[in-house]
Amino acid sequence: MSVLVYTEFDNGKFKKNALEAASYACKLAEQLNTSVSAITINASNPEEIGNYGVSKILKVTQDKLSVFNAKAYATAIAQAAEKEGTDIIVVSSSTDSKYMAAILAGILKAGYCTNVVALPTSTNPLVVKRTAFSNKGFAHTQYKTKINIIGVSSNAYGVFENKVSPEVENFEPKLNESDFSVHSVNIDKVTGKATIADADIVVSGGRGLKGPENWGMIEELAEVLGAATACSKPVSDMGWRPHSEHVGQTGKPVASNLYVAIGISGAIQHLAGINASKVKVVINTDPEAPFFKAADYGIVGDAFEVVPKLIEKLKEFKAQNA
Amino acid sequence: MKILVCISNVPDTTSKINFTEGDTKFDTNGVQFVINPNDEFGLTRAMWFKEKQGATIHVATVGGPAVEPTMRKALAIGADEAVRVNAEPTDALFVAQQLAEVVKNGSYDLIIAGRESIDYNGGMVPGMMSALLNFNFVNTCIGLEIEGNTATAFREIDGGKEKISTTLPLIIGGQKGLVEESDLRIPNMRGIMMARQKKLNVLEPIEANHGLEDIKYEKPAPKGAVKLVDADNISQLIDLLHNEAKVI
Numbered sequence: 001m002s003v004l005v006y007t008e009f010d011n012g013k014f015k016k017n018a019l020e021a022a023s024y025a026c027k028l029a030e031q032l033n034t035s036v037s038a039i040t041i042n043a044s045n046p047e048e049i050g051n052y053g054v055s056k057i058l059k060v061t062q063d064k065l066s067v068f069n070a071k072a073y074a075t076a077i078a079q080a081a082e083k084e085g086t087d088i089i090v091v092s093s094s095t096d097s098k099y100m101a102a103i104l105a106g107i108l109k110a111g112y113c114t115n116v117v118a119l120p121t122s123t124n125p126l127v128v129k130r131t132a133f134s135n136k137g138f139a140h141t142q143y144k145t146k147i148n149i150i151g152v153s154s155n156a157y158g159v160f161e162n163k164v165s166p167e168v169e170n171f172e173p174k175l176n177e178s179d180f181s182v183h184s185v186n187i188d189k190v191t192g193k194a195t196i197a198d199a200d201i202v203v204s205g206g207r208g209l210k211g212p213e214n215w216g217m218i219e220e221l222a223e224v225l226g227a228a229t230a231c232s233k234p235v236s237d238m239g240w241r242p243h244s245e246h247v248g249q250t251g252k253p254v255a256s257n258l259y260v261a262i263g264i265s266g267a268i269q270h271l272a273g274i275n276a277s278k279v280k281v282v283i284n285t286d287p288e289a290p291f292f293k294a295a296d297y298g299i300v301g302d303a304f305e306v307v308p309k310l311i312e313k314l315k316e317f318k319a320q321n322a
Numbered sequence: 323m324k325i326l327v328c329i330s331n332v333p334d335t336t337s338k339i340n341f342t343e344g345d346t347k348f349d350t351n352g353v354q355f356v357i358n359p360n361d362e363f364g365l366t367r368a369m370w371f372k373e374k375q376g377a378t379i380h381v382a383t384v385g386g387p388a389v390e391p392t393m394r395k396a397l398a399i400g401a402d403e404a405v406r407v408n409a410e411p412t413d414a415l416f417v418a419q420q421l422a423e424v425v426k427n428g429s430y431d432l433i434i435a436g437r438e439s440i441d442y443n444g445g446m447v448p449g450m451m452s453a454l455l456n457f458n459f460v461n462t463c464i465g466l467e468i469e470g471n472t473a474t475a476f477r478e479i480d481g482g483k484e485k486i487s488t489t490l491p492l493i494i495g496g497q498k499g500l501v502e503e504s505d506l507r508i509p510n511m512r513g514i515m516m517a518r519q520k521k522l523n524v525l526e527p528i529e530a531n532h533g534l535e536d537i538k539y540e541k542p543a544p545k546g547a548v549k550l551v552d553a554d555n556i557s558q559l560i561d562l563l564h565n566e567a568k569v570i
Contacts, residue, residue, distance in 0.1 A: 070449075071459065095480050099461040099495075102414075102449020111415060111533030114444055127537065132442050133348075136339040139442070140538040144531070145415070182458050182488040185474075189482030197480040201569070225570065243464070243499055244482055249335060249440060250359055250498040252478075258569040269335050272440070279567045281559070282548070292548050297562055301553030313556045317564070 003029045003036045004086040005054065006077055006101075008094060009043035011191070016159065016198050017092035017152075019052050023160040024119070024152045025090040026053030032088075032123055039080045039171070041065050041073060050166035052159070058084070058171040067184045068096050074103040076173035081108065081147065083171070088126070089149045093255070094197055101149055111143040114151035134249060134272035153276065154197065154255040194228040196247060201227035201258040202277070204247060205235060208263020208284060208303055212240035217307045218262065224314045230254065232264045248273035263303045266291025283307065323377040323468065323490075326428060327365045328421055328435040328447070329396055330358035330411075331389040335440065341539040348441075348539070357392055360436025364496035366506055367466060368434055369400045375468070378402050380428065384411040384420045390522065397517035398509030404522040415533030418450035423528050425455055432473075433493040437462050448495040458488045464499025 005025035007018035022038060029036040037056040040046040046059045058080050065072060077100070081089055089104070091097045098114065105112035115130045117138070126143040128150060196202055203222040205215060215229075222229045229245060236246035247254045249272040259277035263284060264270060271294050274280070282295040283306050292298050299306055333339070333353045340349040357365070371377040381396040382405040383389055393404040405428075407420045425433060438445035445461075452459030458473075460466075464483065465476035468490070475486045475494065509517070551559045563570045 070461070071452075074453070095462055095478065098445055099449065099477075102446045102461070103453045103459060105415065105446060105533070106418065106450035106453025109415065109531070109533075111413075112446055112450075113534055114446065132536075132539070133333075133339045134335075134440055134443065136542070137341070138540045138542065139536045140540070142535045142537050143533070144413075144535055145533050178456075182460060182486055185485040185487050187479065187482065187484045189479065191481075193481070195481035237503065244478060246498075250363075250503075258563065258567070272335060279563070279569050281563070294545070295548045296546075296567065297551060297559060298548045299551050299553050299556075299559065306553050306556065309556045310559070313560055314570075317560050317570075321564075 001032045001034045002084055002086050003032065003034060003088045003090060004081050004084055005036055005038045005090040006097065007038045007040055007049050008092060008097060009040055012044060014043070014049060015092070015094065017094050017154055018049070019159045020154070020157055021090050021092040021152050022049055022052040022054050024157045026162060027119055028088065028090065031119065037084050039077055041076065047166055047168055050164050051161055053162035053164055054166055055164050057166050057168045059168050060171050060173060064175065064180065069180060069182065069184065070096070070099045070103055071182060072175055072179040073100045074107060075175055075179045077104055078107045079173045080171060087147060089147070091149060091151050093151055093154050098151065101151060105149050108147045109145065110147040110149050111145035112149035112151065113141050113143070115153045116150050117153050117156040119157070131276060135275035136272070155200065155257055155278065156255065194226060196228045196230050196245070196252050196254060199228035199256055201225045201260070202230050202247070202254050202256045203227045203260045203262070204230035204232065204264060205262050206232040206264030207234045215241070217311065221260070221307055221311050224311055224318065227260070232270055261291055261295070262307060264291060265289045266294055323371060323375060323432060324428070324430045325368045325371060325377050325379045325432045325434060326425060326430040327361065327368050327379060327381045327396070327401065328433065329361045329365070329381050329383045329392065330436065330439040330441070331355050331383060331385055331392040332358045332439050332441040339541065341541070345539050346537070355392055357395060358436050358439045360438060360440070360497050362506055363498050363500045364434035364436060364494070365396060365399060365401065367496065367500040369507065370501070371468065372400065380405060380430070382407070382421060382424050384409055384417045386410065393522055394517050395509060397520045397522070398513040399507050400513065403520060406522065406524050407527050408524050409527035413532050413534040414444050414446035414450060416530050418447045418454060419530035420527050421447065422451050422454040424525070425451070431490045432468065433457070433491070434496055435493065437495045437497040445495070448493050452493045458492045459494070460486055460488065460492070461495040463494040463496045466494060466500060
């Protein structure tokens, strides 16, 4: 038995979901009485992942891999798994990891379970709990294969520090031209802002905000909370906000610790996409809005009055608790 | 260009989710099934290639006879032929192997699948197929143009989008953005009549191994009622989020 975790590195640091995947992998390895290896690709400070219990690091450094390439990354990780004699591979639920790991599963003919929300309920046979039916149910899923891939749902397990001094080994995957036949031409990405996938808190605005000119207070609230901004489907359909902010069934899935819905009624398709969030707050003028049935906390009130007051009070709170 | 659109037959979004047979099966009683929304965006994009570039569209699914109304709907929207692999779609690895076999025998240039199905939300089938077939693959695809053998695609990434250049044969995991929701087509009477005459081939599954097996389902614990905070007492909300929910 051995566990391999793929730890994503971006913009000079490990992504938060990489730390979560590493924390999960370490606890799992403890249950299995084995150790964890991590594979890092072009990470400038790979030993940092040792702070989360990883005892061995396979360090890959190749110029060709400087931009994420799903097929090439999957091929490299498959080779690392083979070299280490890995039975279980742990990956996060980021967009890139989900893209890469489906290819990896095809290469290794591995069982791959996504949206896993907890440590395995059984290790022999391996059984995990995952969300299904757009968070309206859970499945207990048993692996049937020799090599198994676990995709850990964002914010489901948490990040736990556990300092060890890892052994760092250079690893050179053998990659062919054909592994790079999907080329990245350019990347258009907001930098320096929390993304919906990685954020602990997401602040989301709906049609109740009346127009794109009113998004200033949403962005300010997000800034105070260190949150990512999101929006409902009608808002992105009307072009008030970019598509990449649309959350819901056909948009981006959200699994944050806190989701704040402002001026969003809570259509079933919207709730399907955000229900994995742990705590939900709704601010809406209509007390009959369906979101009040899905939320943990609610304020019946006009967003244009409530949100500025909330920003002010949060600033005071942050100042006191800084 | 020959396109295969992979369709998943899923419960309508508004369906009540219940389980039966000792919580080991999804209860289909009273549930209406539809084309998986992510696949429908892909099918609509395929129609664009058919109308503008003369492509041929086949649709494929893995499932029992009960999925045929959904396949007929795809034919009514405008697909030319349908293929049903006669097996229960138990898990992604099994389904990917079945669909890869359909692709091998049909010499398709472009395979359009959805990012994920809205029932089991796995999101694995197109990626697995790409590895099994050694085809190029773009996931979370929100835009696709084909010119000869070259494809330009846009992929949604965390915090933005990526422009991608690649070649056929290609598999995509599509989603909204490939076309807009307002572009989706409702089958008209003529389409529905024509769909009855179109070929719906039934194939027996190949030998394939399973990756996963769902052994039990459960519903989330019932949620407590919302705690309402007065709009004039915002500090109470902050207090609750800090001390009770512990999320700020």
